[in-house]
Amino acid sequence: MNPDLERAARLYEEAAAELDRAARHCEVSAKHFRNGVVPRGAAHAWAALGHIREAEAHLQEQARTHAKRSTVD
Amino acid sequence: MSRGAYLLELGLVPYREAWDLQRSLAGAVSQGAIPETVIFLEHPPVVTLGRRTDEGELHVPEDAEVDVVETDRGGKSTFHGPGQLVCYPILDLRLHGKDVKKYVRDLEEALIRTLAPFGIEGIRFDGLTGVWLHRPPRKIASIGVHISRWITTHGYALNVDLDPAPFTQWITACGLDAAFTTIAGELGRPVRVEEVRPHARDAIAEVFGLELDALPADDGAGLWRQPIHAQLAAR
Numbered sequence: 001m002n003p004d005l006e007r008a009a010r011l012y013e014e015a016a017a018e019l020d021r022a023a024r025h026c027e028v029s030a031k032h033f034r035n036g037v038v039p040r041g042a043a044h045a046w047a048a049l050g051h052i053r054e055a056e057a058h059l060q061e062q063a064r065t066h067a068k069r070s071t072v073d
Numbered sequence: 074m075s076r077g078a079y080l081l082e083l084g085l086v087p088y089r090e091a092w093d094l095q096r097s098l099a100g101a102v103s104q105g106a107i108p109e110t111v112i113f114l115e116h117p118p119v120v121t122l123g124r125r126t127d128e129g130e131l132h133v134p135e136d137a138e139v140d141v142v143e144t145d146r147g148g149k150s151t152f153h154g155p156g157q158l159v160c161y162p163i164l165d166l167r168l169h170g171k172d173v174k175k176y177v178r179d180l181e182e183a184l185i186r187t188l189a190p191f192g193i194e195g196i197r198f199d200g201l202t203g204v205w206l207h208r209p210p211r212k213i214a215s216i217g218v219h220i221s222r223w224i225t226t227h228g229y230a231l232n233v234d235l236d237p238a239p240f241t242q243w244i245t246a247c248g249l250d251a252a253f254t255t256i257a258g259e260l261g262r263p264v265r266v267e268e269v270r271p272h273a274r275d276a277i278a279e280v281f282g283l284e285l286d287a288l289p290a291d292d293g294a295g296l297w298r299q300p301i302h303a304q305l306a307a308r
Contacts, residue, residue, distance in 0.1 A: 039288050053101070
C-alpha cells in the first residue's frame with residue numbers, strides 16, 4: 001500500500017469516527033429537547049459541534065496535503 | 074479581567090453520559106467551537122476508579138446497587154451519589170497559567186470559598202488533594218482531574234447531604250483510611266444541593282476569573298448566542 005494513500009485513508013477514517021460521535025450526540029440532544037431537558041440537550045449539541053470541527057480539521061488537513069502535491073498543467 | 078464562559082446545570086446525570094459529554098465538550102472548547110464551560114450536576118450512585126487506584130481499595134458488597142467505572146482521571150477511587158455537588162470545569166489552561174498544580178490548588182480554593190458562607194472552615198493538608206475539616210480530620214470534598222492539550226475534564230465532588238458510609242464501607246476512598254463528612258452532617262440539618270450551588274458558582278467564577286453565562290432554560294425556549302451564530306451571520 002502506498003504510504004501516502006494509507007495516511008489519507010486514516011485521516012478519512014478519523015473524520016468518519018468524529019462524525020459518528022457527532023451523530024450520537026445529536027440523537028441524545030434530540031431526545032433531551034423532546035423531553036424538555038434543555039441544558040442537557042444544549043450540552044450534547046455543543047459536544048456534537050466539537051466533533052464536527054474535529055472532522056473538518058481532518059478533512060482540511062488532507063485537502064492541504066492534496067493541494068501541496070497537485071500540479072496544474 | 075473576567076472572561077465569558079458557559080454554565081451548565083444538568084441535574085442528575087448518569088456517570089458515563091457525563092463523562093462522554095465532558096470529553097466531547099473538551100474537544101469543542103479546544104476547537105474554539107464554544108467558550109470554556111463549567112458543568113454542575115449530581116450522579117446516581119457510582120464508584121469511580123482513578124488511574125492510581127489500588128486493587129485493595131474496592132470492597133463493594135455484591136448486593137450493592139452501584140455502577141463501577143474505570144476513568145482516566147488522576148487519583149484513586151471515590152464514590153458519587155445524589156446529594157453530592159459535582160463540578161466539572163472544562164477550562165483551557167493556556168488561559169490560566171499552564172500550571173496543573175495551581176489548577177488543583179485553585180479548585181481547592183473554590184471549595185473552601187463555597188463552604189465559608191455555611192460557617193464551615195475548609196482546609197488543605199499538605200500532600201493530600203481535596204478539602205478537609207479539622208479536629209478530627211475528615212474529608213468533605215474530593216478532587217480528580219484529567220488534562221489533555223491543556224483542556225481540563227473531571228473536577229471536584231463536594232459532599233452536601235448524603236450518607237458517607239460508601240466512602241469507607243464500599244471502597245477505601247482516595248486510598249485513605251480517613252473519615253468523610255458532609256455539609257449537612259456538619260450543620261446538623263438537611264441541606265439541598267440547590268442551596269450550595271450558587272455559592273459554588275460564585276466561587277468558581279471568582280477564582281478562575283470567569284463571567285458565567287447560565288442557560289435561561291426555565292421556559293424551555295432560551296438559548297445562548299454562540300460564537301457560531303456570529304460566524305454564520307457573517308457569511
